[in-house]
């Protein structure tokens with residue numbers, strides 16, 4: 001394959017970010033406020049500002065942003081209407097340890113958009129909302145146990161920080177050991193839950209049949225937003241709903257990423273299901289910190305009847321005002337349809353480029369948050385993804401970032417689209433993508449050889 005000559009940007013530098021890192025690391029562990037933001041020495045990026053679909057780093061590098069802060073900036077960074085609303089909201093004050101009129105207005109909008117949310121409470125983050133939902137399920141049922149799925153992410157709290165240890169799995173029939181993915185999580189928690197493979201209703205039923213009477217809730221992401229955007233098969237999600245009803249276990253649908261993104265009513269609208277309790281966060285306020293818990297009235301009324309929920313900053317004024325404006329835009333405009341249309345066009349463009357080079361590939365998830373996978377058939381569960389070869393993605397992602405397309409370097413994170421991504425973003429993205437694919441093939445193609453042959457069959461150089 002000829003060396004690519006077109007849009008190379010050899011000038012990509014992170015000198016200022018790297019200098020800033022040296023300062024930051026003296027004040028903060030890893031020099032960041034979240035472990036996930038540390039990309040290694042010389043690679044960790046610090047942002048100067050965002051605007052629309054783009055972000056600029058301290059070195060002046062401009063990127064088309066497909067991370068959007070892991071999803072929240074659904075209307076684009078610094079959306080003028082949302083930011084103006086937030087400033088207005090702030091004028092009344094921040095928090096009062098008392099309720100306000102606006103929290104009811106926003107709760108009413110959420111009820112209207114998400115039918116399962118008969119009543120609503122607010123939290124500050126996805127983690128907090130899911131914690132509150134699980135506590136509610138336990139309080140309402142009087143049971144302690146719960147079920148989660150391999151490959152899901154529900155935030156950083158003890159009950160959710162467990163994963164299938166595929167690297168050390170010795171007997172596929174027995175399955176992987178479920179291990180915590182961070183120190184400091186008590187092993188005692190392991191006794192409280194079962195983790196079953198995604199898209200496998202039979203395995204779920206096995207657990208519910210044996211242990212249903214001790215289980216408060218099945219906690220599920222309708223689309224694995226932290227595992228390539230692997231979607232539930234429609235029949236699987238319906239089966240989860242039916243099984244929860246059959247075994248009298250509550251279904252918590254974690255829509256922290258999918259809520260107000262994949263449809264106005266989230267994945268529940270897309271799949272035609274209704275949760276007992278659901279959580280929404282990221283897209284609610286275009287990045288301002290707010291999350292919500294919605295659910296069946298008889299369950300939600302347990303808040304205040306023995307189940308605790310609250311927090312100094314819940315429903316603070318600025319985020320509420322941003323939520324009201326964001327939800328209004330998402331509800332009353334074609335923003336979500338436009339986002340999906342962009343995602344579709346981007347996938348089609350990428351497919352054209354990859355097909356022309358004989359690179360097997362597939363996409364997972366929803367057009368608004370999709371994973372790119374280098375194999376003809378996409379994975380439908382975590383085990384499948386984990387045993388695949390994602391080296392090509394990892395290499396490609398770095399080339400894309402260096403050329404101004406900010407995708408997640410980790411292939412588990414989907415590409416997020418905002419309403420600010422426009423035709424010029426699309427053209428530039430595809431242009432850069434083509435070049436990055438060529439360079440990746442050039443660098444990896446041959447030496448990758450035997451290892452990736454089954455996946456990369458057909459690549460000519």
Ligand SMILES: Cc1ncc(COP(=O)(O)O)c(C=O)c1O
Pocket residue numbers: 070125126127128130153154155156221225226254255256257281
């Ligand atoms: C499905 C899901 N639930 C919960 C969380 C935790 O949200 P937060 O990072 O706001 O605490 C996330 C974060 O990515 C998520 O994707």
